[in-house]
Amino acid sequence: MSTGHAHGKSMPRKLAFATIPLSLLVLAIKLAAWHLTGSVALLSDALESIVNVVASIAAFIAIVYASKPADHDHQFGHHKAEYISAVVEGVAIVVAALLIFREAAAEMLHPTMPDDIYLGLGVNVVASLINGVWAYVLIRAGRAARSPALVADGKHIRTDVVTSIGVVIGLGLALATGYAIFDPLIALAVAAHILYAGWTLISESVGGLMDTALPPDEAEALRRAIADNAAGSSDVHDLRTRRAGSAAFIDFHLVVSADMTVGEAHDICDRLEGAIKTAIPGSSLAIHVEPEGVKAHGVRVRIE
Structure with a gap:
């Protein structure tokens, strides 16, 4: 095996492993933002970050397994393990969306204005910047290495960034207008977006499991x-x-x-x-x- 080829196979594994502590850091930041404000929109953002942690662990395990050489029982290799991970990640995204729907629907009945909105938004923006940069790195590297699990992880984190942007807009509207209803409303909109992203990811990954021809x-x-x-x-x-x-x-x-x-x-x-x-x-x-x-x-x- 050439050095270049070996590096190409190890790079997705290193990035997938690095995603785990990074996702834990982002989760901690978002939980802090929710604790400061009590915002259901920020809670929805934190819920998705919990899924990010689980998904990053699944992606790492899948990439390690997929990189194993062919053996007697898997004579064409273990490559499809990455598609399984991507499907699991898509399902996790859908579950996160449903959890957000539940929290937002409950808050719609009795909306309350969050506390310390400025501080909460500032903390959340820091987490979003970290996620945005890392999502770009994962998607670009995953496409170069043809790693479905790495690309899926990057897309999931990018979805989290969109979630955070939606949360910032919703809380900004609540703050500007004085209407607390914008907090759960934006959480519902974010959940709808996440649900679509999860379904798209599942569809693409199932295509890989079904032996789709070359693009x-x-x-x-x-x-x-x-x-x-x-x-x-x-x-x-x-x-x-x-x-x-x-x-x-x-x-x-x-x-x-x-x-x-x-x-x-x-x-x-x-x-x-x-x-x-x-x-x-x-x-x-x-x-x-x-x-x-x-x-x-x-x-x-x-x-x-």
């Missing part, structure tokens, strides 16, 4: 790599792909002349494998070589 940009890069490096063969067909976290699985049939030697066909396969792995890092290939005259099936690639 259009990667599919085009794959076809280009095959077309430019299949000289000596006459056809490529039955092309199939699937993405599993940082890994991509690709298989296709390569048609060659019936009188071509095994060595010559092997050289073409080696050339294709090198080009495809450059175009799609982390890919695993299965190439079936067959003689001309066999009926073609599935997706075909025109060889140039």
